Structures are given as structure tokens and as C-alpha cells.
Amino acid sequence: MEWRLLTLAASQTAEPRRIVEVYAVATGDYRESFLFPNDLERLAILSDGRLATLDLEFFPTVQLWGAGVVICMRSV
Numbered sequence: 001m002e003w004r005l006l007t008l009a010a011s012q013t014a015e016p017r018r019i020v021e022v023y024a025v026a027t028g029d030y031r032e033s034f035l036f037p038n039d040l041e042r043l044a045i046l047s048d049g050r051l052a053t054l055d056l057e058f059f060p061t062v063q064l065w066g067a068g069v070v071i072c073m074r075s076v
Contacts, residue, residue, distance in 0.1 A: 002024055002025075002026070003024070003025035003026065004022050004023065004024060004025060004031060005022070005023045005024075005025050006020050006021070006022055006043060006045065006051075007020070007021050007023070007043075008020060008021075008040060008043055009021050009033070017039040017040055017041075018035050018036045018037075018038065018039055018040065019033055019034075019035055019036075020033065020034055020035075020036065020040075020043060021033045022034075036053065038055050038057060039055065039057055040053045040054065040055060041054045041055060041056045042054040046064070048066075049066065050064050050065060050066035051064070051065040051066070052064055052065075053065065
């Protein structure tokens, strides 16, 4: 099993807050990138392997991502 580091892209691309880059922890080698459908403020990996993202574009929204499923939780 390879440990991986996920980070929001810090580049000056057209969509820097939507691109997540993945690196191998042991070597620092780049593995892949993926694009989220909206800008992200924060990104976290939960203990069960899902991703949690925070979107502040319209109102605070936490999304849980896992195995092709998204669960949205919004503050009111």
C-alpha cells in the first residue's frame, strides 16, 4: 500500500482551487491530478478513506466524497 499526499494546486492555472494533486509520500513523486466541480476552500481525508471538502462560494458547504457518491451537508 502506498501512502499518498493530496493537496490543492497552488499553480496559476485557470482553476487553481478546483485541482487536487496527488503525490507519493515516500518519494514525493507526482501521481495524478483530478478536477472538482467547484472551488474548494479546504480538503481532508477521513479515517474511512472518504474525502471531505469545504466550499464557501455561495454558503458554507461540506461535501463527503467516496466511491462515486457525494453527500452534501450545508449550514443554514
